[in-house]
Structures are given as C-alpha cells and as structure tokens.
Amino acid sequence: MNTLLALVVLMVASVYAAPLESDAQASIVSQSSDVQPDGSFNYAFESSNGIKVEDQGAIKSIRVPKLDDTGRQVGEEDVQVAVQTGSYQYTGPDGQIYTVSYQTGNNIVHEESGYLKDASEDHPNGILVQQGAYSYEAPNGDVIQVQYTADENGFRVQSDSLPTPPPVPPAIQEGLKEIYEGIKRREQEAKNNPKYAEDEARRAQLDYNGQYYNQ
Secondary structure, three states, rough: HHHHHHHHHHHHHHOOOOOOOOHHHHOEEEEEEEOOOOOOEEEEEEEOOOEEEEEEEEEEEEEEEEEEEOEEEEEEEEEEEEEEEEEEEEOOOOOEEEEEEEEEEEEEEEEEEEEEEEOOOOOOOOOEEEEEEEEEEEEOOEEEEEEEEEOOEEEEEOOOOOOOOOOOHHHHHHHHHHHHHHHHHHHHHHOOOOHHHHHHHHHHHHHHOOOOOOO
C-alpha cells in the first residue's frame, strides 16, 4: 500500500519538477482519489494550466517460473505484484511535451521524455523526439537494460543484452578488401581512360571466351 501511494506522489512531483512562472497562480480544477483496503487505487486531477494526471493501480497475483539454485525451472509459483497504469500531460514553452517515469511491482522500470524539434520545410509541424530507457528482470535473474531514441531517423535501440553478429573471419575480410579495391580501380580507370567503355567491352568478351583479362 505504501509503495503504491509513494509512486503516485513521485508521479505528481515529476509533473511539477520544472514549473513555469505563469503556473504559480494555477489552481486545481478537479481532483479525485480512491484507495481500497485490497491495495487498489484510482487517482486523477486536472489543473487550470492544462496539466492532467491519471493513475490507477491494483495488486495482482501472477504465476511465474520457479527456479532452483542452478537456474533450472522446477515449476511455477504465485507472486503478488502491483500493477500500475497512468498518464499525464504537460507542455512547456520550450517545446517540452512530457516526462514519464514509473516502476511496477515486478521490477519493471520505465522512463521517457519527449520534445518538439523546430519545424522545417519537410516537417512543417515539427518533429517529435522521444528518448527513454526501461529495464526488467529476466527469468534467470539478470537485469535487462535498454535505451532508445525515436525521431526523424527512426527508432534506435541500445543495449548490452541485444544479440550481436559474430566477427567476420579474416579470410573473408581480406576477400572483401580486394573486391572493394578492384571496384575503386575500375572507377578511377573510367575517369582517366577515354577508351574505358571500349576496353571494358573487350575485357567482357575475353572473360566470356575463357581468356580472362590480365589486370
């Protein structure tokens, strides 16, 4: 119960973390709060400067894998977790759109912020940039951490837990290097040799006849 109430207080406090001078005289337009004996709650308020907050939470029993000391699953067990959902809205004069932060009872943590980039000819309404991070506990106990950015260049993720391709073997690297060097030689020859097209046709004919061109 205390944890859930603390989360609500933290969410409300984050909204007011960077108040505007003009917000000093803002008043509460509406407010509601309902906390039940079973730990569930519902909270909402709206202020005259456009800030809106809604938050709901409940205690839920879920089944999770039960692991032995070696990390091997030996069955399932019921655990009680706090399930929390909510949203709030805030827009500042510098284009800041929102800041969100929450943590659930099963060790999931999420933080996200966003802002508008200046408008341009290609993006007359501006560009929404979203940056955030989240973490969660894997079944084996490892904490998975992920950072992400979403903007006009797409959605990009960074994490040490993401799979990575194996290194390219040295023999293949050397073969690719020779291929790229050959392409560069052809491009340079095309620039410096006025008869490049004629020589290229002759080279292709020799290759076709099995009389491979000696570079």
